[in-house]
Amino acid sequence: MKNTDIRIYFLYVLFFFIASCSSVKKDKPKVVFSHIPTEVVDLEIDKPQKKATLFDVSDEGKKWVDSIYDAMPLDEKIGQLFMVAAYSNKDNAHTNAIEKLITENKIGGLIFFQGGPLAQAKLTNRFQAKSKVPLFIGNDAEWGLAMRLDSTYSYPYNMTLGAVQDMKLIEKMGVQIGQQSKRLGLQFNFAPVLDINTNPKNPIIGFRSFGEDKYKVTERAVALMKGYQSEGVFATGKHFPGHGDTETDSHKALPTVNFSKERLEMMEFYPYKQMFAEGLSSVMVAHLNVPSLESRKNYPSSISYNVVTDVLQKELGFDGLIFTDALNMKAVSNVHKAGYVDLKAFLAGNDILLFPEDVPLAIEIFKDAYRDSLLTEKRIAFSVKKILKFKYLAGLNSYKPIEIKNLYEDLNPSKNNALEYELYENAITVLKNTNSILPIKELENQKIAYVKMGDATNSSFVSTLKKYAEITEVADTNLDSLQLKLKPFTTVIIGYHKSNAAFKNHDFTSNELAKLAFLTKNNNVILDVFASPYSLLPITNFDDLGGLVISYQNSAIAQEVSAELIFGAISSKGKLPVTISSDFVAKSGFSTEKLNILGFTAPENVGMNPVVLSKIDAIAQKAINGRMAxxxxxxxxxxxxxxxxxxxxxxxxxxxxxxxxxxxxxxxxxxxxxxxxxxxxxxxxxxxxxxxxxxxxxxxxxxxxxxxxxxxxxxxxxxxxxxxxIPFYKATIDRNGNPLEAYYRKVKEAPFSTKVADSLYLRDDYHDTIMKIIAxxxxxxxxxxxxxxxxxxxxxxxxxxxxxxxxxxxxxxxxxxxxxxxxxxxxxxxxxxxxxxxxxxxxxxxxxxxxxxxxxxxxxxxxxxxxxxxxxxxxxxxxxxxxxxxxxxxxxxxxxxxxxxxxxxxxxxxxxxxxxxxxxxxxxxxxxxxxxxxxxxxxxxxxxxxxxxxxxxxxxxxxxxxxxxxxxxxxxxxxxxxxxxxxxxxxxxxxxxxxxx
Structure with missing residues (x-):
C-alpha cells in the first residue's frame, strides 16, 4: 500500500472514531460527524513563487489583513466564510434576522435577491453600520441589476450578446453594469456565465449562456469581466465545472454531466483558463454530478475536494475567491443537511459559502471540527485572509455608506438606452433572405400586412413599422378567413412575440406552428422572432419562408431596431450563437443592405446630450400653459x-x-x-x-x-x-360673411363640386378667376x-x-x-x-x-x-x-x-x-x-x-x-x-x- 493510501485510510478510521466518541455539549446542536467528508486535509497548495497578480496587495494591505485576522476569535473567523441571502422586499422579521447574524455571528457578506434599489441601499447602509468588519455585498446581475431589482435597467441577455460581434460594445455593457453595481454598494457581480450551452434542452442556463462555441463564449465573458472589474466590481465566473450540457435544473435536483475529463478540459474548462489568464477575481462552483471528476456516485461538485481543490486550484491554478453556488439549492441540500453541507463545502476548498440555510448551526459544526482537529487554523486562515485581502482590494478598509440622493437617476442614466440600441443593432440576425426580401424597398409597389403570433406585447414593433410604410394589421382565428384577408398583400410580416421576462417558455404552440406553416406556404412571409432562437427547433422546414429574422428578445428597443432592419435603416450584423437546424448552424447570419433612411437611436449615439434635450419639455409646456397652442x-x-x-x-x-x-x-x-x-x-x-x-x-x-x-x-x-x-374668399361672401349663392352650394352638384368645408361647395371655375386675379x-x-x-x-x-x-x-x-x-x-x-x-x-x-x-x-x-x-x-x-x-x-x-x-x-x-x-x-x-x-x-x-x-x-x-x-x-x-x-x-x-x- 502506498504512503498516500495509508494516510487516507488512517484519516478515514480516525474520522469515524472521533465521530463515534464525540459528545453533545449543552446548548449546542448535535454534530453528526459522519456527514463530514473524508478529505480532511489542510488546503495548502505548494506552488513556486509567482509573479504579481491582480490579487496582490500592498504591504499596507497585508498589515490590514493580518491585523483584522489576528484580532478575530475563532467564531468571527468562521463567520467571515458565510454570505447570507438578503431581500429588500421582505418584512422587519427578515431584516432583524439578518442583523442578528451580522452582530452575533459576524457573517462576512450578503447576497441580495429581490427588492428595489433604494430599499437595498438603505439596508446595506444599516447592515454595514452594524458589522464589525465591512461586509461583502453581491448581486446576481448577469443582465444588469434588473435581474434581481425593480426600477433598474435590464440589458440584453447573454444569448443576445452571443450574436454581437463587437467585443467593445460588450465590454462597454460590463462597464455600465459595473458602475451601477458600485453605485449600489456592491463588491461582487455573480457573473458572467461561462457555461457553454451545447444542450438546447438546458432548463436553467439557455439564454444565460453566450452560446455553444467555446471561443465565442470566452470572448464575450472576458469582455464583460473587463468591464465589471475596470469599475472596481469583482466578476465571478460560473458555474464551474460547466453547467451548459445538462437537462436538469440544479435548483430542483442534481444534474449529471457525463463527459470524460479530456472533454471537460477541452470544452468546459476552456473559458475558465482564459479568464484566469485575464484576471478573473472569483469562481462559483456548481452543484453537479460529474463522474469523471468525482468517483462517488451523485456527489455534488460543490462539495468535492477533487473538483474544487485538485482540479480548480491545483490543476487550473486558480487563486482567486471561490464561492459555492447557493447551498439551499436542492442539488446539494438534498444530499446533506444544513450546517454539515457548509463544512463539507469548505473542506472541499471553497472560500465563501453562499446562501447558507442555518449559519449558527454551521458555525457550531465548524468549531467542533476545529476542536477535534478536523479543521485547522491553517485552513481557516487560508480562506479568511483571502477574503480579507479581497475586502481590502474592494476598498472596504475605508468603507463609506451609499449616498441615497439621486440613486434612481444614477442607476438609470440615459446612456443605458444608448448602449441597448447599439447592442441590438449588432445582435439582430438575419438567417434567411430569399430574393433579397430584406430590406423592404420600392414601397410604391408594396402592400404590407402584419400578423401577430405569441402572447406578448408588440406595440413598439408595429408602431415603428408604421413609421416606414403603410402597415395593415390582420387577424383572424380561422386560417382560411385569415388567408382571404391576406390575399391582396405583397408581403406579410409575422412577429412572434414572447415575454421578455427571464425563464419564460418561448416555445411555439402546436397551433402556432400549424398557422406558421400555412401562412408561409401561401404568402411572401418575413418571420421576426422576438424570443430565444431555440424556439425555432420544432420547425422542420424553412423552405417557404422569404425572410427570417432573430431579434432574440421582446424589449421595446429590440422591437424598434428590428423594424429598422426590416426597412433598411440599419444592416444586419448579428451571427447566430447556437445551432437550430442543419441549415442554421452557429455563426450563421446574412448581412443586409443599409439604406439611407431615417432610423432611431438615443441622443448620445449621435453626439447629443439628452439632459439638455429634455429641456424641450419645459418650453413645450410653457407654450401650452400660455395658451400659445x-x-x-x-x-x-x-x-x-x-x-x-x-x-x-x-x-x-x-x-x-x-x-x-x-x-x-x-x-x-x-x-x-x-x-x-x-x-x-x-x-x-x-x-x-x-x-x-x-x-x-x-x-x-x-x-x-x-x-x-x-x-x-x-x-x-x-x-x-x-x-x-389677396383674400380671394371675400369676393364670394356677403357683408355678413355668408357664402353667396352665386358661388356656393350646400350639396355637391354640377358645376359646384369643389369642396371647401362640410356642406360647402364652390363653383369649379373659380380657380380660373383666382389665376386671373393674380395675373x-x-x-x-x-x-x-x-x-x-x-x-x-x-x-x-x-x-x-x-x-x-x-x-x-x-x-x-x-x-x-x-x-x-x-x-x-x-x-x-x-x-x-x-x-x-x-x-x-x-x-x-x-x-x-x-x-x-x-x-x-x-x-x-x-x-x-x-x-x-x-x-x-x-x-x-x-x-x-x-x-x-x-x-x-x-x-x-x-x-x-x-x-x-x-x-x-x-x-x-x-x-x-x-x-x-x-x-x-x-x-x-x-x-x-x-x-x-x-x-x-x-x-x-x-x-x-x-x-x-x-x-x-x-x-x-x-x-x-x-x-x-x-x-x-x-x-x-x-x-x-x-x-x-x-x-x-x-x-x-x-x-x-x-x-x-
Whole structure:
C-alpha cells in the first residue's frame, strides 16, 4: 500500500472514531460527524513563487489583513466564510434576522435577491453600520441589476450578446453594469456565465449562456469581466465545472454531466483558463454530478475536494475567491443537511459559502471540527485572509455608506438606452433572405400586412413599422378567413412575440406552428422572432419562408431596431450563437443592405446630450400653459437618426385626447417645400425650367401681364414684387360673411363640386378667376424681399399644366408613396379618421364651422384643399423624411429623386447681397437680428415655417433635422403668441446646445 493510501485510510478510521466518541455539549446542536467528508486535509497548495497578480496587495494591505485576522476569535473567523441571502422586499422579521447574524455571528457578506434599489441601499447602509468588519455585498446581475431589482435597467441577455460581434460594445455593457453595481454598494457581480450551452434542452442556463462555441463564449465573458472589474466590481465566473450540457435544473435536483475529463478540459474548462489568464477575481462552483471528476456516485461538485481543490486550484491554478453556488439549492441540500453541507463545502476548498440555510448551526459544526482537529487554523486562515485581502482590494478598509440622493437617476442614466440600441443593432440576425426580401424597398409597389403570433406585447414593433410604410394589421382565428384577408398583400410580416421576462417558455404552440406553416406556404412571409432562437427547433422546414429574422428578445428597443432592419435603416450584423437546424448552424447570419433612411437611436449615439434635450419639455409646456397652442409634435434627428420624438398637450384646449405622434396637423406653408417645391425640382432636373426661365414661358396667362419677365429664381426667392396675399374668399361672401349663392352650394352638384368645408361647395371655375386675379394684380413699387403666396399658387398651376396631373397626385406618386410618407396628404378626411387630425380654427367669418381636416388657408380651401402654398396635412415623422431627403441632397432610401446639383441650386441665396435671405423656395437663416431661426443654425441650413404654428428645418453642417408642428391658430389666429414667445426658436436653440460633438 502506498504512503498516500495509508494516510487516507488512517484519516478515514480516525474520522469515524472521533465521530463515534464525540459528545453533545449543552446548548449546542448535535454534530453528526459522519456527514463530514473524508478529505480532511489542510488546503495548502505548494506552488513556486509567482509573479504579481491582480490579487496582490500592498504591504499596507497585508498589515490590514493580518491585523483584522489576528484580532478575530475563532467564531468571527468562521463567520467571515458565510454570505447570507438578503431581500429588500421582505418584512422587519427578515431584516432583524439578518442583523442578528451580522452582530452575533459576524457573517462576512450578503447576497441580495429581490427588492428595489433604494430599499437595498438603505439596508446595506444599516447592515454595514452594524458589522464589525465591512461586509461583502453581491448581486446576481448577469443582465444588469434588473435581474434581481425593480426600477433598474435590464440589458440584453447573454444569448443576445452571443450574436454581437463587437467585443467593445460588450465590454462597454460590463462597464455600465459595473458602475451601477458600485453605485449600489456592491463588491461582487455573480457573473458572467461561462457555461457553454451545447444542450438546447438546458432548463436553467439557455439564454444565460453566450452560446455553444467555446471561443465565442470566452470572448464575450472576458469582455464583460473587463468591464465589471475596470469599475472596481469583482466578476465571478460560473458555474464551474460547466453547467451548459445538462437537462436538469440544479435548483430542483442534481444534474449529471457525463463527459470524460479530456472533454471537460477541452470544452468546459476552456473559458475558465482564459479568464484566469485575464484576471478573473472569483469562481462559483456548481452543484453537479460529474463522474469523471468525482468517483462517488451523485456527489455534488460543490462539495468535492477533487473538483474544487485538485482540479480548480491545483490543476487550473486558480487563486482567486471561490464561492459555492447557493447551498439551499436542492442539488446539494438534498444530499446533506444544513450546517454539515457548509463544512463539507469548505473542506472541499471553497472560500465563501453562499446562501447558507442555518449559519449558527454551521458555525457550531465548524468549531467542533476545529476542536477535534478536523479543521485547522491553517485552513481557516487560508480562506479568511483571502477574503480579507479581497475586502481590502474592494476598498472596504475605508468603507463609506451609499449616498441615497439621486440613486434612481444614477442607476438609470440615459446612456443605458444608448448602449441597448447599439447592442441590438449588432445582435439582430438575419438567417434567411430569399430574393433579397430584406430590406423592404420600392414601397410604391408594396402592400404590407402584419400578423401577430405569441402572447406578448408588440406595440413598439408595429408602431415603428408604421413609421416606414403603410402597415395593415390582420387577424383572424380561422386560417382560411385569415388567408382571404391576406390575399391582396405583397408581403406579410409575422412577429412572434414572447415575454421578455427571464425563464419564460418561448416555445411555439402546436397551433402556432400549424398557422406558421400555412401562412408561409401561401404568402411572401418575413418571420421576426422576438424570443430565444431555440424556439425555432420544432420547425422542420424553412423552405417557404422569404425572410427570417432573430431579434432574440421582446424589449421595446429590440422591437424598434428590428423594424429598422426590416426597412433598411440599419444592416444586419448579428451571427447566430447556437445551432437550430442543419441549415442554421452557429455563426450563421446574412448581412443586409443599409439604406439611407431615417432610423432611431438615443441622443448620445449621435453626439447629443439628452439632459439638455429634455429641456424641450419645459418650453413645450410653457407654450401650452400660455395658451400659445393646445398641443404640438416635436421631432429631432441627427446623422440620420431620430433621437427625440414627442407629442405634447391635446388636440384642443377642451379635448381630453392627448396628441399622439401619429396625429396629423395642417402644416400650412410647409406645403411649399413638402409638395410643390420637390415637384418643381424634378422639372428643373429634367431641364424643363432653369433659374432664368421667365414666367411668360411657364404659363400663357402671364404673357401680356406685368409679370411676364419675372425670372424663376426671382419669384421663388420672393424677390419679384408680387403682392403678399389677396383674400380671394371675400369676393364670394356677403357683408355678413355668408357664402353667396352665386358661388356656393350646400350639396355637391354640377358645376359646384369643389369642396371647401362640410356642406360647402364652390363653383369649379373659380380657380380660373383666382389665376386671373393674380395675373392682373399690381406689382409692388420697389424690388425687395416680400413674402408672397402667389409664388406657389403659380408654381402649382405650372406643374399641373405641364404634367396633366393634379398636384396631390404628383406629390403622392413622385414622393410620398416611395418615401413611405403615408401620413402626408391633402384632404385627409378622404383617407383617415377625423379624430386623428388636429383642428385649426373655429371659423366665424367664412366657413362658419370648426375647421378640422379641411385646410385652414382660405385660398387653398377654394382650390378644393389642394394648394401649392398650403393644404398638406402630415405628422412630424413624415415631414422629417422629406427634410432628410433634402439633407441628403435628393437621395433617400438609396434612390436619387433629383440631383445634388439641383438641390444645391435651390438652396442658394441669390439675393443675400440685396438683404433677401431666401433661397429658391426654401427659407434661410436671418441675415440680421430677426428671422425664422434661433440664430444658431448655419447659413447652409434651410427650411420653412407655417402660419398654423409649424416649422421644418435642416442643417447640413450639423446634420440636424428639426420639426415643430402645432395648431396655434385654434380656436382663432387673432394673436400669434407662439411667434411672440419665440417657442420654435427657443426649442431650436436647445437642440443646438445639446450637440457635444
Amino acid at each position: 393646445p398641443g404640438m409634435q416635436i421631432l429631432v434627428a441627427r446623422k440620420g437618426k431620430v433621437v427625440f420624438q414627442k407629442s405634447y398637450g391635446s388636440l384642443t384646449y377642451e379635448s381630453k385626447s392627448k396628441v399622439l405622434n401619429t396625429d396629423l396637423y395642417d402644416v400650412a406653408s410647409l406645403t411649399k417645400i413638402l409638395s410643390t417645391l420637390p415637384n418643381a425640382m424634378l422639372q428643373y432636373d429634367a431641364n424643363k425650367i432653369n433659374m432664368e426661365t421667365r414666367l411668360d414661358s411657364m404659363l400663357p396667362i402671364f404673357k401680356n401681364s406685368n409679370k411676364k419677365d419675372i425670372r424663376f429664381k426671382e419669384f421663388l426667392s420672393h424677390y419679384a414684387r408680387l403682392l403678399p396675399w 392682373d394684380s399690381k406689382l409692388l413699387p420697389q424690388k425687395g424681399y416680400r413674402y408672397s403666396d402667389f409664388t406657389f399658387i403659380i408654381l402649382k398651376e405650372y406643374l399641373e399644366k405641364l404634367t396633366g396631373k393634379k398636384l396631390d397626385e404628383l406629390s403622392y406618386e413622385n414622393f410620398y408613396k416611395p418615401l413611405g410618407a403615408n401620413n402626408t396628404m391633402y384632404n385627409p378626411l378622404e383617407k383617415i379618421n377625423k379624430n386623428r387630425i388636429a383642428p385649426t380654427e373655429i371659423d366665424t367669418y367664412f366657413r362658419h364651422q370648426t375647421i378640422q381636416g379641411y385646410v385652414h388657408d382660405m385660398g387653398a380651401a377654394m382650390e378644393g384643399g389642394i394648394g401649392g402654398h398650403a393644404g398638406i396635412f402630415s405628422n412630424s415623422m413624415d415631414v422629417a423624411k422629406i427634410m432628410q431627403l433634402y439633407l441628403q441632397k435628393g437621395n433617400y432610401g438609396n434612390r436619387q429623386y433629383f440631383s445634388q446639383k439641383t438641390f444645391d441650386d435651390f438652396n442658394t441665396c441669390y439675393f443675400c447681397a440685396e438683404g433677401n435671405r431666401r433661397g429658391v423656395g426654401f427659407d434661410k437663416p436671418q441675415l440680421g437680428k430677426s428671422g425664422p431661426t434661433c440664430g444658431c443654425a448655419s447659413m447652409t441650413s434651410f427650411g420653412h415655417t407655417g402660419f398654423t404654428g409649424t416649422m421644418a428645418w435642416a442643417d447640413p453642417e450639423t446634420e440636424i433635422v428639426y420639426i415643430f408642428l402645432s395648431n396655434r391658430t385654434y380656436p382663432n389666429d387673432a394673436v400669434n403668441k407662439l411667434s411672440k414667445g419665440n417657442i420654435r426658436e427657443d426649442i431650436q436653440e436647445i437642440i443646438y446646445d445639446s450637440i457635444e460633438f
